Amino acid sequence: MVVANEPIITMRDLRMRFGEKFVLNGIDLEVHPGQIIGYIGPNGAGKSTTVKIMLGLVEGYTGEVRILGARPQDGGVEYKKRIGYVPETAEMYDTLTAKEYLTFIGELYGLSEDSAERKARLLMEQFGLKDVFNVRIATFSKGMKQKVLLISSLLHNPDILFLDEPLSGLDANSVMVVKEILARLAAQGKTIFYSSHIMDVVEKISHRIILLDGGRIVADGSFEELKGQGREGSLEQVFNQLTGFDRHQEIADQFVAIVQEV
Numbered sequence: 001m002v003v004a005n006e007p008i009i010t011m012r013d014l015r016m017r018f019g020e021k022f023v024l025n026g027i028d029l030e031v032h033p034g035q036i037i038g039y040i041g042p043n044g045a046g047k048s049t050t051v052k053i054m055l056g057l058v059e060g061y062t063g064e065v066r067i068l069g070a071r072p073q074d075g076g077v078e079y080k081k082r083i084g085y086v087p088e089t090a091e092m093y094d095t096l097t098a099k100e101y102l103t104f105i106g107e108l109y110g111l112s113e114d115s116a117e118r119k120a121r122l123l124m125e126q127f128g129l130k131d132v133f134n135v136r137i138a139t140f141s142k143g144m145k146q147k148v149l150l151i152s153s154l155l156h157n158p159d160i161l162f163l164d165e166p167l168s169g170l171d172a173n174s175v176m177v178v179k180e181i182l183a184r185l186a187a188q189g190k191t192i193f194y195s196s197h198i199m200d201v202v203e204k205i206s207h208r209i210i211l212l213d214g215g216r217i218v219a220d221g222s223f224e225e226l227k228g229q230g231r232e233g234s235l236e237q238v239f240n241q242l243t244g245f246d247r248h249q250e251i252a253d254q255f256v257a258i259v260q261e262v
């Protein structure tokens, strides 16, 4: 059971380095259930590393991390059943059909074969993929694969969902559907940790936005709060201001000039 007032994710002074490279430089964070957390930051800021640490996929960090009250590396099967994950790039067994793949994943998470297949079929239908349920994933478009990944992360009805660029490849209609799904899951008390570079979506769906830069949290609050601190405009503009970036025109000019060189 998730207790509403207990943090579902806690990090204290989380630090990580790869060799001589300091990637996370002291992250402090508490997340309570029922929130969509937009986790944003420039390329290389440390977002995926944080998520992988929370999932127990990266070790060697210092500081304290508790997910659902446990250290990620200590979590057993029951703990893992409460977590769903859509990675930025995923290896899928694409010689399998969607039915075989999703039933396999569902069973890994403890569903019976019948129940996994039934849920997978119904969810595929909702995403307009009924006709390809028995078709090999290798033939799927990028967006179709992304929908299968989203389904695979949700089949077991997890309490926490980690999503890394989950709308990648989805058409505008599907984006609307997924945004609604995420809002409903959060309303039911699920926690959604959402990493993305698509600022207008993060701005709209997140209850709380955390901006990471150079392995440190440089902003944390609702979009209104982030804007309220003397900043203006869209999340994209707030992002540019907070990361001190104002060279886009200059870089574009230089880039195009080099392209045009003989």
Ligand SMILES: Nc1ncnc2c1ncn2[C@@H]1O[C@H](COP(=O)(O)OP(=O)(O)OP(=O)(O)O)[C@@H](O)[C@H]1O
Pocket (backbone or CB within 6 Å): 018, 021, 023, 041, 042, 043, 044, 045, 046, 047, 048, 049, 050
């Ligand atoms: N296994 C690794 N070994 C060495 N360096 C790594 C490793 N994993 C990540 N890094 C480095 O850590 C830094 C942070 O990477 P990370 O993938 O967490 O960034 P990110 O914020 O998710 O970036 P992006 O927005 O590009 O996905 C980068 O400089 C990256 O090169």
